[in-house]
Structure formats: C-alpha cells, structure tokens
Amino acid sequence: MPAQIDIKEVHWLLDIVQCIDVGVIVLDRQYQVEVWNSFMENHSGMGPDEVHGKTLFSLFSEIDEVWLRRKVDTVVALGTRAFSLWEQHPYLMHFKNYQPITGQEEFMYQNVTLLPLGGAGDAVEHICVVIYDVTAAATHKKQLEAAQANR
Amino acid sequence: MIPLVVCDDSNMARKQLIRALPAEWPVTISQATNGQEALAALRQGLGQVMLLDLTMPVLDGYETLAAIRAEGLACKVVVVSGDVQDEAVRRVKELGALAFIKKPADPETLRSTLLELGLFDPKATPTALAQAAVLDELKVNFRDALREVTNVAMGRAAALLAKVLNVFVQLPVPQVNIFEVSELHMTLTDAMRGERLSAVCQGFIGDGIAGEALLLFHDSEVVDMAKLLGWHPKDDNQTSEMLLDLASILTGACLAGIAEQIDVRFSQGHPQLLGQHSSIEQLIHLNQRRWRKTLAIEVSYSLEAHNVHFDLLLLFTEDSIKRLTNKLNYLMN
Numbered sequence: 001m002p003a004q005i006d007i008k009e010v011h012w013l014l015d016i017v018q019c020i021d022v023g024v025i026v027l028d029r030q031y032q033v034e035v036w037n038s039f040m041e042n043h044s045g046m047g048p049d050e051v052h053g054k055t056l057f058s059l060f061s062e063i064d065e066v067w068l069r070r071k072v073d074t075v076v077a078l079g080t081r082a083f084s085l086w087e088q089h090p091y092l093m094h095f096k097n098y099q100p101i102t103g104q105e106e107f108m109y110q111n112v113t114l115l116p117l118g119g120a121g122d123a124v125e126h127i128c129v130v131i132y133d134v135t136a137a138a139t140h141k142k143q144l145e146a147a148q149a150n151r
Numbered sequence: 152m153i154p155l156v157v158c159d160d161s162n163m164a165r166k167q168l169i170r171a172l173p174a175e176w177p178v179t180i181s182q183a184t185n186g187q188e189a190l191a192a193l194r195q196g197l198g199q200v201m202l203l204d205l206t207m208p209v210l211d212g213y214e215t216l217a218a219i220r221a222e223g224l225a226c227k228v229v230v231v232s233g234d235v236q237d238e239a240v241r242r243v244k245e246l247g248a249l250a251f252i253k254k255p256a257d258p259e260t261l262r263s264t265l266l267e268l269g270l271f272d273p274k275a276t277p278t279a280l281a282q283a284a285v286l287d288e289l290k291v292n293f294r295d296a297l298r299e300v301t302n303v304a305m306g307r308a309a310a311l312l313a314k315v316l317n318v319f320v321q322l323p324v325p326q327v328n329i330f331e332v333s334e335l336h337m338t339l340t341d342a343m344r345g346e347r348l349s350a351v352c353q354g355f356i357g358d359g360i361a362g363e364a365l366l367l368f369h370d371s372e373v374v375d376m377a378k379l380l381g382w383h384p385k386d387d388n389q390t391s392e393m394l395l396d397l398a399s400i401l402t403g404a405c406l407a408g409i410a411e412q413i414d415v416r417f418s419q420g421h422p423q424l425l426g427q428h429s430s431i432e433q434l435i436h437l438n439q440r441r442w443r444k445t446l447a448i449e450v451s452y453s454l455e456a457h458n459v460h461f462d463l464l465l466l467f468t469e470d471s472i473k474r475l476t477n478k479l480n481y482l483m484n
Contacts, residue, residue: 077315078400080311081403088388
C-alpha cells in the first residue's frame with residue numbers, strides 16, 4: 001500500500017475491493033453488515049441496500065451462531081486474526097455451486113479469515129470477514145483421498 | 152550519585168534501557184545478567200535502585216525479588232519486563248517491586264515513574280556521561296537482539312493466552328539458533344521423545360522476511376486444554392478446530408509483536424493442520440533440497456498448575472536472515 005493515497009487511488013481501491021473474486025464483508029460489533037462487495041452480492045443474490053444494517057444471522061440462517069460468535073469474540077478481545085478452514089467447517093454461508101459444467105460439488109467450499117479493524121482508540125469496533133472460494137482445492141483433495149482409499 | 156543496578160540477561164535490553172534513562176539522572180550504573188549477579192551487586196552496596204527483568208536464566212526476577220526480601224536488602228526495585236500478564240504485575244508488586252514498566256521501556260514512562268517514586272530530581276543538571284560510556288561498551292549481536300525481540304513478543308502472546316484461558320503462563324528464555332535443516336530435524340525428534348503430537352503451521356511473509364510458524368501440541372494434554380477453554384469437542388474435527396483457534400492466537404500475537412518491533416507487516420496465510428496423533432517424523436518433511444539452513448526461534452509456553460505445554464517454532468528461510476539482520480541493526484545501534 002502506498003504511504004499516501006490520493007483520491008483517484010481511493011476510487012481504484014474501492015473498485016478492487018468491489019471486483020476481486022473474494023468475499024469481503026465488514027460487520028459492526030452487533031454483526032450488522034456495513035460493507036458488502038460484489039462477490040457477496042453476486043453469490044447471495046442480495047444487494048448492498050438489502051443487507052446494510054441487517055445482522056448476518058438474520059440474512060443467513062445456516063450460519064452456526066455459537067461457533068461464529070466464539071471466533072469473533074476472540075478477535076475482538078485479543079485483536080488477533082481468526083481463521084476457518086473448509087476441512088473443519090465446509091462453509092460459512094451456503095452458496096450453491098455456480099459452475100454447471102465443471103462444478104462437481106453441491107456448494108461452495110470456503111476458507112474464512114476474520115480480521116480485527118481498529119477504531120481511533122485502538123479498540124476493535126469492526127470485523128472484516130474475508131471469504132475465499134476453495135471449492136477447486138477441496139474437490140481435488142477429496143478426489144485424491146477417494147482414489148487412495150480405493151487402491 | 153545514586154548507585155543503580157540494571158539487571159537483564161540481554162545486552163540489547165540493557166542497552167535499550169540505559170538509553171531510555173533520563174539524561175540528567177545522576178547514577179553510577181552496574182550491570183547484571185541474572186538475579187544472582189544482581190544480588191551480589193546489591194550486597195556490595197552498588198544498588199540503591201534496581202531495574203529488573205523477569206525472564207532470566209540462573210535466577211529469574213521473581214526469585215530475585217524474593218531473595219531481596221529474605222535477606223532484607225535495602226533496594227528500590229522497578230521491574231522492566233516483556234511479561235505483561237496482569238498476574239505477573241500483581242505478583243511482582245506483592246514481592247515488593249515499586250512499579251512495573253513494560254518492555255521496550257518508553258523514556259517518558261520511565262521518567263514519570265522515577266519521578267513518582269521520588270527517585271529522581273527533575274531539577275538536577277544533565278550528566279549523561281556515565282550512560283554514554285556504558286552504552287559504548289555494550290555490544291549486541293544478532294542472536295541477542297532477536298532473542299530480546301522474541302522475548303517481548305512472546306510476553307504479549309502470553310498475556311493474551313492468560314486472558315483467554317484464565318491461567319498464568321510460565322515463560323522461558325526463547326532459543327534462537329541457526330540450524331542446518333537436518334540438525335533441526337534431529338533436535339525436534341529428540342525434544343519430543345516419541346510423544347504423539349498434533350501440529351499446526353502457518354506461513355508468514357513481510358518485507359522479504361518469510362517463514363513458517365509451527366505450533367506443536369502434545370496429544371496427552373489436549374483434554375486439559377479443552378477443559379480450560381470450556382469447549383467440549385465431540386470428535387477429531389472439533390478438536391482440530393480448537394487447536395487451529397489456539398494456534399491462531401499464539402502465532403498471531405507472537406508474529407504481531409515481532410513485526411511491530413522491527414517495523415514490518417506480515418501477511419499470514421491460512422493455518423494448516425499438519426497432522427494429528429502423529430510422530431514428529433510424520434509431521435515434518437523439511438524440504439532439504441531447497442533449504443540448507445534455517446533460523447529457528449523456539450518458545451515453550453507452559454501453563455502454571457496445569458500439565459499443558461505449547462511449543463512454538465518460528466522457522467525463517469535462509470534468504471530472510473540477511474534482511475532480518477538489517478532490520479535488527481536499527482535496534483542494536
């Protein structure tokens with residue numbers, strides 16, 4: 001990141017966050033959505049206007065609330081990152097596989113990173129949720145394991 | 152002149168601390184590298200005031216405070232430590248320390264603490280000559296500097312762990328070594344004595360400094376860990392998740408502590424569970440063709456009153472050593 005960012009570059013950065021093929025959500029401490037990029041919009045079918053200010057749990061009933069809260073609580077309390085891996089927890093939100101030809105799985109496998117975002121006084125006021133589509137890696141690994149089991 | 156003892160096992164820590172002293176504080180400085188040397192200095196009347204580290208070999212800070220009290224030595228002690236657990240602060244105060252300052256000591260904090268304790272008269276004239284002479288003498292090498300940076304970083308990680316688990320974390324002096332990769336393998340095999348282990352590793356990179364953090368859990372202790380966390384893992388999958396979460400905290404905090412001191416920001420990859428219930432040979436396949444040497448930092452955390460240990464290893468790539476040296480040079484001089 002450049003040390004000084006001029007206004008044009010801010011637009012670029014916003015465009016990048018919008019277009020990148022990774023889910024980006026910013027939540028406040030009440031789990032209400034503040035930022036929602038195109039990846040989230042496209043896969044969920046809900047636009048930023050529809051989700052803004054709503055809690056993540058009300059938008060996606062499949063989210064394991066106890067599990068997510070425990071992770072977010074440590075991120076807030078300690079200011080460290082937290083991770084979720086598809087091997088332990090296949091997805092945060094259930095997105096249907098969108099590739100009719102090459103997609104062999106029912107849904108999108110996800111790795112998730114939770115990043116603390118500091119306020120002015122260092123306290124963590126917001127959480128950034130980054131969602132990676134790891135379906136291809138998951139498919140390959142499962143196929144490999146199946147092939148080894150059949151030998 | 153006030154006789155002052157600066158006690159810390161790290162040359163760099165003593166150097167940083169002496170540099171942070173108020174310039175106009177009229178002191179004659181004696182240095183000690185552990186509690187035993189400090190006590191010897193106090194017995195000779197060389198310490199009316201002492202700045203004391205906690206994590207040291209031979210005789211640590213707690214034991215030193217206890218000995219001062221037992222012998223009735225008259226010395227005003229300010230603890231300067233990287234072990235920033237609330238419980239550590241409480242314990243040293245209970246043992247008679249007048250104040251606690253976190254490492255690396257900030258000159259302003261040190262000044263105001265000394266003022267508050269009435270140990271320093273702000274109207275005194277500048278006489279920083281003694282300090283300058285001592286600073287010239289003190290030579291800091293790469294390993295010493297990295298050990299001290301790690302010491303501060305692991306102290307912060309321990310404070311977080313203490314908060315999550317509600318325990319007191321015992322901190323050792325971290326080990327810094329440059330190994331041949333084959334040697335590292337042997338050392339690890341030796342240290343783990345055939346125990347069943349689970350390992351989580353996570354890559355990191357920043358400013359051309361890169362490596363992997365490896366956290367080793369002893370299988371025999373996993374049940375106790377779960378109890379401390381208040382988790383009830385039902386299967387291997389949930390146990391893995393617990394280990395991954397713990398690893399993220401410890402690795403994340405330790406790396407953040409190091410990064411802040413050397414002014415780098417590390418990107419971290421997703422952590423990876425290398426394996427469960429395996430021997431060290433099964434877990435670690437070091438790439439000996441690509442890597443010849445590695446810089447290894449080893450930190451073993453143990454939880455007081457519980458049979459739980461974590462071994463954190465930070466393994467840096469060969470290429471990182473030079474860049475890391477450059478970064479540390481800023482701190483050393």
